[in-house]
Amino acid sequence: MKFSLVIYGAPWTSPSALSALHFAESVIASGHQIFRLFFYQDGVFNASLAAVPPQDETDIPARWETLIKNHDLDAVVCATSAVRRGILDVSEADRYDKEAATLRYGFTISGLGQLIDAIQEADRVIHFVE
Amino acid sequence: MILHTVNKTEVLERCLALVSEGDTVLLIEDGVYASLEAPSTASTWASVDPAVSWRVLETDLAARGISDKMRAPFEAVSQAQFIDLTLAHEKVISWG
């Protein structure tokens, strides 16, 4: 079965980010598929390249990156949510004349239409709300 | 049949007003505190709909030190059972 997960909360600040991560990892472990991970609102902070958590805490963005890479997942970060929060890919950093790109590897920035599409294509959609 | 996830106690009342026979309510994150066997939750559960299934995510219960304080009719479920619940219902409504 195909799942789409929508993540609204920031890592560490909102428990929902870790709930989503654990759920996503379990979906894969159970032999199901993830059609898309869609990061929205403060959820875009899960895709932060620059976040440095304390060593004794779960590195949530890194765990997402690993899951995405190992299973070739489609991880989309909502463009309007991302840009206003300073999560920029190379082309956006360039466009807005910012010093650095801050989008983590494995994630792509795209529009809210990708959320509608993710809902359309999945058997089940779970929203991990703040 | 709908699976309702509830991640904070403040939204539980709104969820309960919209639950119907055959639905399941799953408490997660801080929502698990609504399953505490304590005066804090007595009025909420004064009458419990027997046609609804009441579940709590066990890892969230354990993290909060209340695994042994869960009131009936709640049952603890694992992450894998959470996934099964999503598939056993036609849709999931996430209350938060």
Next chain:
Amino acid sequence: MDNISYLLLVRSSPYGSARARAAIDIALTAAAFEQAVTVVFLDEGVLQLFDGQETDIAELKNISQMIPALPLYEVKALCVHLPSAEKFGLDVAGLAEITPLDDAGLTRLTREHDQVLVF
């Protein structure tokens, strides 16, 4: 694209969080993709419907101005939960293009729609 029906339950006040805005953005996007969208203002979400929101000095983006525009973008099914409106002293009589909804109607909508999102 097949039709998926969306019910957006807007429970948040207009300026206490970003949720109100998120609901509107998703409503507009779903409608742009020709999905059926219903928006219900309930609980503190009815606070979005107070008129006379003067946001200039507070420098807030005026959410209330976006709501009357929704029908222009094909989000025509707008509802207000009557018990919530009464609780906050909102007079629904003056709300053009927003249908009053009782508890039974609210329950019915949550069962009928494919996707129910809570804001």
